[in-house]
Amino acid sequence: MKLYDYWRSSAAYRVRIALNLKGLAYEHISVHLVKNGGQQHSEGYKDINPQSFVPSLETGEGDIIPQSLAILEYLEETTPTPALLPTGALARARVRSLADMIACDVHPVNNLRILQYLVTELKVEDEAKMQWYRHWIYKGFDALETRLSNDKATGTFCHGDTPSLADICLIPQVYNAHRFNCTMSAYPNITRINNTCLELNAFKKAIPENQPDAV
Amino acid sequence: MKLYDYWRSSAAYRVRIALNLKGLAYEHISVHLVKNGGQQHSEGYKDINPQSFVPSLETGEGDIIPQSLAILEYLEETTPTPALLPTGALARARVRSLADMIACDVHPVNNLRILQYLVTELKVEDEAKMQWYRHWIYKGFDALETRLSNDKATGTFCHGDTPSLADICLIPQVYNAHRFNCTMSAYPNITRINNTCLELNAFKKAIPENQPDAV
Secondary structure, rough: EEEEOOOOOOHHHHHHHHHHHOOOOOEEEOOOOOOHOOHOOOOHHHHHHHOOOOOOOEEEOEEEEHHHHHHHHHHHOOOOHHHOOOOOHHHHHHHHHHHHHHHHOOOHOOOHHHHHHHHHOOOOHHHHHHHHHHHHHHHHHHHHHHHHHHOOOOOOOOOOOOOOOOHHHHHHHHHHHHHHOOOOOOHHHHHHHHHOOOOOOOHHHHOOOHHHOOO | OOEOOOOOOHHHHHHHHHHHOOOOOOOOEEEEOOOOHOOOOOOHHHHOOOOOOOOOOEEEOOEEOOOOHHHHHHHHHHOOOOOOOOOOOHHHHHHHHHHHHHOOOOOOOOOOOHHHHHHHHHOOOHHHHHHHHHHHHHHHHHHHHHHHHHHOOOOOOOOOOOOOHHHHHHHHHHHHHHHHOOOOOOOOOOOOOHHHHHHHHHHHHHOOHHOOOOO
């Protein structure tokens, strides 16, 4: 498999964690999101991913899958062990809904193209842009922390005692929160789970700074 | 089952379509997103949904599931017929990735709280807000139309000849595009699929104007 990847993309970071947890080897292909105006906008890459987003997964048969959540579900269906979703429809819904709180309601609002639009089209100053960024992380983490702390299904990880899609989406978002100096004191469960995950090799290997295209 | 719902919420609209396609009866509970500053912010509703979002699904056993994509997957797992995902991991990935292009990259960037933040915090004028709204729809539809037109897996619907999660996410977004006067001439496949879906009773019944809380 090939992963069209960028070290600082948190959507790509999710897929790297999942590939590592499943023990799947992959070829890293860097799509540099910043250099020369962004390699994701090249015609070659737009043929692979019409949204000009990373990640894209190329399967062993040469098929392309875009969208990190769809890739995660694909990996879960094609390599079921170790499972990244629990058994039971209600538990699976809990994990997916925790993952979606990050993947739908935090990350897309803060990604590169949105920040670029704020600056270039709406002439937003740097400090207001940073406030925007932190605001949506806090909104998401407030709700996530409430859900984690109110539910006995929370364990060592977001759900029970094995990593799931929820942790896979959460940890890259915590990385972003640290990068943009968010205050994490209101989030003891999120912080605890982040620390637990980062002790695992699958998560460590996926950290942005450990990628070949990190600068 | 009970659906915490709002007529104009396109995330709730998705779930209404899925419930109708599966032939599942549900009790509609209106959470008015605008009246009195928004019923979603009430303490009572925040206990149900800490994000203050609709939809939330209450199962027959009284469990609450937030997040529309997680609800859709739950309905698919608990009521598999008619299927809203095809067979085969690659085809399922295609459908999910089409759905995620809308549910992750268009809708969350344009939802009510974001538009409110643009106006109240960033002092964005009404016309610039409308441009923001249309910009992200066009970005999403450009990429979606490319994928639909380039892939023989596209059929009467987004994938083959039965409705799937991709159509369920697409049709509410087309409703929003019409509401905010987007030009649709560049999107023949999206327009065709929208027209096909809206001939089906499951989609018709779910239209915002057909809900009990529509004004």
